[in-house]
Amino acid sequence: MASVVMGMSVGSLLLVIVFIILLTYCVVGVLFNKAVIGGCGLELIPNSMFWMSLPGHIKDGVLFFAGLFCRSRAETTIYRQL
Structure with a gap:
């Protein structure tokens, strides 16, 4: 009961x-962008x-991370030597 505040869980409250x-x-x-900078469109x-x-x-980032697991062992050792 301590993790529930007014019927909401801690995760719901954080969200x-x-x-x-x-x-x-x-x-x-x-x-701010409209009033100070005077931007319009994507500038806002x-x-x-x-x-x-x-x-x-x-x-x-995903391709880099996936590449760590998909490379062959030879490519990994050559990369580490450079």
Whole structure:
């Protein structure tokens, strides 16, 4: 019973907090970019270049991680020697 607060589990409470923070980040970022920078369109999204490049970085990370297990033993030893 200690892990349940007002009918919500700890995990649910953490998810609600994360989504509130994310929503606040987006709203404040859009308002700031509109009012101070005077942006429009994609310029309104806070850190838009980061968010647009994120899927590519995730793909690179997954391919790198998968490559650690899919390489042959000879390729791994040659890589370690360099």
